[in-house]
Amino acid sequence: MALTGSGQVMTSILQTRAFGLIAAMTTVTIWAGFMLITRFAVQSDFTVEELLLLRLLPGAIVMMPWMWKLGVLPPQIAWPRAALLMFGASAVFPYVVSKGLAFAPASDGGALAPGMLPFWAALAAYAMAGEVPGPRRRFGLAMILLGALMVSLWPILKGGGDGAWRGHLMFLSGSGLWAIYSVVFRQSGLTPMHGLVIGLFWGTLTAVPVLVLSGNVSFAGVSWADLWIMLIIQSFIIGILAMVLFSYAVRLLGAAQSSAFGALTPLMALMGGVVFLGETVSALKIFGVILVAVGVFLASGILRKTGSRRA
Numbered sequence: 312m313a314l315t316g317s318g319q320v321m322t323s324i325l326q327t328r329a330f331g332l333i334a335a336m337t338t339v340t341i342w343a344g345f346m347l348i349t350r351f352a353v354q355s356d357f358t359v360e361e362l363l364l365l366r367l368l369p370g371a372i373v374m375m376p377w378m379w380k381l382g383v384l385p386p387q388i389a390w391p392r393a394a395l396l397m398f399g400a401s402a403v404f405p406y407v408v409s410k411g412l413a414f415a416p417a418s419d420g421g422a423l424a425p426g427m428l429p430f431w432a433a434l435a436a437y438a439m440a441g442e443v444p445g446p447r448r449r450f451g452l453a454m455i456l457l458g459a460l461m462v463s464l465w466p467i468l469k470g471g472g473d474g475a476w477r478g479h480l481m482f483l484s485g486s487g488l489w490a491i492y493s494v495v496f497r498q499s500g501l502t503p504m505h506g507l508v509i510g511l512f513w514g515t516l517t518a519v520p521v522l523v524l525s526g527n528v529s530f531a532g533v534s535w536a537d538l539w540i541m542l543i544i545q546s547f548i549i550g551i552l553a554m555v556l557f558s559y560a561v562r563l564l565g566a567a568q569s570s571a572f573g574a575l576t577p578l579m580a581l582m583g584g585v586v587f588l589g590e591t592v593s594a595l596k597i598f599g600v601i602l603v604a605v606g607v608f609l610a611s612g613i614l615r616k617t618g619s620r621r622a
Contacts, residue, residue: 331563334556335572342425344578347587348544353413356537360527362545363406364383364519364530365538369546371515378388383512392495396506399492399516407485416590416602422462423482425573428601429610430455431490433485439494446609451609454602456549459483461599503558507551570611572603586602 349590371378385393406423431454444452448590463479496506498537522528530538581600584590 314419322516327563331560335560335564335569336575338441338569339572339575340572340579341556342512343421343575343583345549345553346412346420346469346580346582347551348541349409350412350417350420350588352541353409357541358527358532359406359409359413359521360525361530361533362520363402364410366400366405366527366545366550367515367544368519369539369614370550373547374511374551377504378423378512381502381508383509385509385607386499386501388495388499392499395488395492396499396509397489397513399510400496400506400518401510402487402518404485404492404519407481407488411478411481411485412577413478415475415482416584417588418581418584418590418592418596419462419475419479420482420604421577421584422600423459423479424486425457425578426600426607427455427459427483427486428442428490428493428573429570429607430459431487432493433506433610434496435487435490437492437617439582440498440527447614448478448610448612451606451611454606455610456606458599458604461602462596467496490593497523500620501609503554507554511550567613571608571613573611574608577603577607 349362353359385396389484390530408420411424412420421499433442433444433448433452463483466475501509557569560572578599581592581597585592
């Protein structure tokens with residue numbers, strides 16, 4: 312009887328871990344897909360403003376019951392931090408990164424946007440909360456920085472004139488702003504779902520009128536089929552599902568293991584850019600992306616020893 316009970320417990324643990332692994336893997340696949348799909352869209356018939364509108368408005372409509380239940384006012388904190396929670400993750404950061412994809416390949420974006428996030432997050436945590444990463448994490452952060460320099464700085468130094476540097480700056484800016492947001496969000500005590508609905512409400516309320524008035528939202532030349540496909544992908548899959556799945560993975564696997572899966576995003580964006588978008592990558596860029604991926608894995612803290620406070 313005891314053996315049967317132990318077997319059931321073990322099966323339950325394995326199932327829980329399996330669900331967590333599936334959620335984490337699906338999340339990073341969506342993150343990489345965001346880079347590829349957005350790059351493809353802005354090179355075809357969509358504008359960045361149109362993509363952001365499709366990301367915000369349908370999701371806000373669907374999430375109205377949760378907005379009513381959880382509330383849309385941020386906690387009582389200083390207004391710059393409240394503004395980050397209200398507008399940052401929903402409108403500003405996706406716009407900056409998407410705009411970068413209009414200038415630079417998705418293979419670059421994977422390394423410089425989600426790839427650089429642990430580096431910026433460590434700096435933000437140190438500046439805003441006094442957190443100091445341990446030696447192993449510092450080594451991982453150094454690898455991320457070195458890999459990012461190979462992807463972005465080296466082509467500029469050798470005289471590349473294709474204008475991709477503008478996209479690189481936007482990737483780095485968007486990643487840095489998201490890192491600050493992540494520290495503010497963690498300190499706010501909000502749940503992921505509450506943070507999502509606050510951002511969707513205020514981002515939609517303020518950004519949608521600006522997007523419409525910009526003159527860049529007409530969907531001219533876009534078929535109804537493409538419009539509906541992009542709406543589903545941008546709003547429900549990228550905007551909502553990825554957030555829910557990542558929160559689910561963190562709950563089942565823990566923050567370190569879930570974050571370690573982020574190491575796959577630069578690699579998947581690189582391979583997807585080559586296979587699906589026909590992007591050309593140099594050996595140096597491949598090496599730089601690999602460095603970023605390994606650095607993300609080390610910086611996640613997954614190799615932290617049990618009981619160790621710094622790793």
